[in-house]
Amino acid sequence: MQAAVITDFALPPVYREHPEPVVAGENEMLVDVLAAGLHHLTRSRANGSHYSSSGVLPIVPGMDGVVRDTSGRLRYVVLDDPALGTFADRTVIDARRSVVLPDGVDPVRIAAAMNPGMSSWIALRRRIAFEKGQRVLVLGATGNSGRLAVQIAKLFGASQVIAAGRDRARLRELRALGADEVITFDEAEKAAGVDVVIDYLWGDVAAGLMLPMLRARPDRSVPLTWIQIGSMAGPDAAVPSAALRQARLQIVGSGIGSVPARDIIAELPALAAAVTDGSLQVQARAVPLSGIAENWEATVGERVVFVP
Known part of the structure; x- marks a missing residue:
């Protein structure tokens, strides 16, 4: 599969071939990634500066996104500082850190707004x-x-x-x-x-x-x-x-560690509903994942969302 890979904290990701992910845990599932937002948190984890960064390379960045599971359902997922994130064709998620999305959602809007x-x-x-x-x-x-x-x-x-x-x-x-x-x-x-x-x-x-x-x-x-x-x-x-x-x-x-993961997950359906029904306006720009190096430093205006 294709993925964006960080091999040096001082450099942007490189779009290249990457080994297929493997399901190992009881609550894990293999999913196709549909859309993943480029957030400040994602960049700071990828350059090793965030307090939650593991400091271990290589990694595939991307800490959240909209995915399709094996039954065809769309989910919004938050990953727990993984070595294999959502900036890839496929990834492995813990189903307990995801919520099923309603039919008709726009994956790009959800991926842009949720984080x-x-x-x-x-x-x-x-x-x-x-x-x-x-x-x-x-x-x-x-x-x-x-x-x-x-x-x-x-x-x-x-x-x-x-x-x-x-x-x-x-x-x-x-x-x-x-x-x-x-x-x-x-x-x-x-x-x-x-x-x-x-x-x-x-x-x-x-x-x-x-x-x-x-x-x-x-x-x-x-x-x-x-x-x-x-x-x-x-x-x-x-x-x-x-x-x-x-x-x-x-x-x-307020951030990772100060709020239990279960409390964060519990709020996600209502937030996704507010994005879907138009209660919250979001600026989003879909970019092919292959263009990640050129868009890695995008910070002003529309939220960049990488799609396969």
Whole structure:
């Protein structure tokens, strides 16, 4: 079969022949891959920088995707940091880490939306006790995950969603997706009254925003929950000690390890339904897997989805 193979953490995958996968475990099944998204997580695992990376080469990247099982059913699957991922004609999955999809779904849309959408969906549903009527700031809202986070917060009943980013043109687009207000990073005081921050950036951006936001809060006794999901602005943030003392600030993380796999899997059918019925809008671009090297660094705009 054909697959994209990583043999050097510093280089993009190479599209080449690869041995056929073999089923070995009790709950495993051989599946045909129909569509697999190129996510930031996939790239960071493939270059060895993600905390969940095994560090062992060679690997076939691809941590999720839409597959067809031997009975002909479509499934969305999440793999557990495998040596053989979804950037291949076929792979082996653990059926317990998959959900059967309804008839009529678009595999490309599902593959494009599930991973970036899962980040905020799981954070709001499983990491904190989010309540309807709360106000949300999405920090890093112009990326694919941020665009979906704006929509998901509204879908879950947020009374106000503020989208923050650098690109003013892309920020303006978010109003059509449900953002009540769009701001740049030097306008932190406009988000001072939110209840929840969904943070895809971290780094100096998050550290620089915390104190101005907290000092501008109309009532510092009202809790502010800061959910750290991504680190596009840097893996480390020098959080001022004063930020933890002068307001009711709670910082939590949401990602692999902080949420049990069973809880993640339990949320997938509802997320897939929201993508399928149009409740969530996603930008997707299908690319043949043979073109992976040329599209490996694609980061802006439509989510790249590799297809056989």
